[in-house]
Amino acid sequence: MIPPYTDAIQQLVDSLAARIRHSVAVDDQRGSLIVSSRHYGDEDRLRIDVVLSRHLPARVAEYLDSFGISTSDKPLSIPGSPTLGLESRRCYPIRDHGRLLGYLWLIDEGAERFDEVVGACVVRLSARIRERMLQVAEEERRRRTLVADLLRGGEDSARAAKDLVDQGLVDARDEIVVIATDATTDPETVAAVITESTGRAGHDGPAISPLTAAPGDRGAVLVTGRTQVERTAARLAEAIRKGVRRRDAGGDGVFVGVSNTGSLGQAPDLLRQAVLAAFAAAEFPELAPVSSWRDTGVYGPLMLAAVASPEPVVPPRIADLGTGGRADSLAHTAEVFLDAAGDTATASARLMIHRTTLYYRLARIENKTGWNLKNGRDRLTLHLGLKMQRLLDSGIPALLRGEEQRRGGS
Numbered sequence: 001m002i003p004p005y006t007d008a009i010q011q012l013v014d015s016l017a018a019r020i021r022h023s024v025a026v027d028d029q030r031g032s033l034i035v036s037s038r039h040y041g042d043e044d045r046l047r048i049d050v051v052l053s054r055h056l057p058a059r060v061a062e063y064l065d066s067f068g069i070s071t072s073d074k075p076l077s078i079p080g081s082p083t084l085g086l087e088s089r090r091c092y093p094i095r096d097h098g099r100l101l102g103y104l105w106l107i108d109e110g111a112e113r114f115d116e117v118v119g120a121c122v123v124r125l126s127a128r129i130r131e132r133m134l135q136v137a138e139e140e141r142r143r144r145t146l147v148a149d150l151l152r153g154g155e156d157s158a159r160a161a162k163d164l165v166d167q168g169l170v171d172a173r174d175e176i177v178v179i180a181t182d183a184t185t186d187p188e189t190v191a192a193v194i195t196e197s198t199g200r201a202g203h204d205g206p207a208i209s210p211l212t213a214a215p216g217d218r219g220a221v222l223v224t225g226r227t228q229v230e231r232t233a234a235r236l237a238e239a240i241r242k243g244v245r246r247r248d249a250g251g252d253g254v255f256v257g258v259s260n261t262g263s264l265g266q267a268p269d270l271l272r273q274a275v276l277a278a279f280a281a282a283e284f285p286e287l288a289p290v291s292s293w294r295d296t297g298v299y300g301p302l303m304l305a306a307v308a309s310p311e312p313v314v315p316p317r318i319a320d321l322g323t324g325g326r327a328d329s330l331a332h333t334a335e336v337f338l339d340a341a342g343d344t345a346t347a348s349a350r351l352m353i354h355r356t357t358l359y360y361r362l363a364r365i366e367n368k369t370g371w372n373l374k375n376g377r378d379r380l381t382l383h384l385g386l387k388m389q390r391l392l393d394s395g396i397p398a399l400l401r402g403e404e405q406r407r408g409g410s
Contacts, residue, residue, distance in 0.1 A: 025037070029102050090106045146160045146163050185254055238290055259277070302391050338386070
């Protein structure tokens with residue numbers, strides 16, 4: 001069913017097209033197709049492709065933008081480009097008190113002769129598109145509430161999943177991936193970057209409609225689909241990192257977490273994965289600013305263990321090795337050595353010490369802990385204990401307690 005506010009735009013466009021006997025198309029300010037009229041034999045390859053896909057290919061959007069259509073308040077003629085599959089066309093920016101709302105397009109090299117009649121239609125379209133924008137904004141608010149309810153879990157999660165499926169926003173059989181940013185990133189900025197990334201000149205290939213939300217006042221994105229969901233999520237996560245940094249040049253950095261792939265019913269657990277991955281990326285320098293749940297490695301299971309046991313136990317002998325963050329501590333030496341799978345050449349290079357010094361430190365570690373570094377079980381105990389100690393020394397325990405309190409109160 002065509003929404004009432006779009007139906008009114010369609011009627012204006014159809015009336016104009018019938019009057020001038022030319023096909024008419026109207027885009028929103030991001031270049032996504034709103035409506036198009038019937039064709040009168042003047043369609044080109046681009047118009048057909050856009051009607052089918054509802055979005056512009058990136059290089060076409062760049063070509064059109066190069067003529068200043070986004071800043072002009074007057075009609076502009078755009079020369080054709082055979083390589084892009086477009087004929088000469090006339091662009092009529094649609095504005096409301098100077099604010100760009102969209103564009104009306106005619107395919108005709110001499111479309112200037114229609115400027116007067118089209119100009120009158122553009123004035124009427126401006127009011128209708130403004131109404132449409134208000135309606136779309138309200139619908140987006142409702143969608144974001146549903147997605148937030150889905151991700152938070154609790155009693156509302158199942159209802160939200162059903163509503164998302166009933167409204168055609170998600171297919172019950174879709175795979176989903178959740179993206180989350182660190183707590184310092186404004187959720188509205190995340191939503192704006194996603195809109196920008198999936199709108200005009202956003203991408204080539206299949207159109208996608210990720211759903212944004214702010215569960216717990218944290219920026220989150222729900223990516224759904226049948227194919228390439230992980231790849232799409234990875235691309236959007238990187239777009240968020242770059243877009244947020246571009247908008248907030250004074251920021252200290254942006255950290256983004258990406259969950260594993262799962263089903264709609266697993267959404268709250270996938271949000272937890274994404275949140276923890278983002279937080280681990282911020283806390284542990286060895287992780288990338290954009291980290292998937294898989295990237296967290298051993299920290300993932302340890303963080304979940306910390307949730308299950310509020311007071312995880314670290315063998316007391318590990319505390320005797322000093323603070324792991326200090327480059328000269330025995331704890332740091334042990335962690336680097338074990339991360340290198342016991343390769344002394346690699347470990348000494350990473351520590352920037354002579355191999356003899358490394359052997360001396362390893363002997364001290366064995367004396368202090370009573371563990372034999374040639375014994376696999378002792379090495380595993382030490383390695384896991386060191387990772388858990390690093391986790392406990394970070395801000396992750398406080399994050400986990402906060403997340404659990406929010407989930408318990410939802």
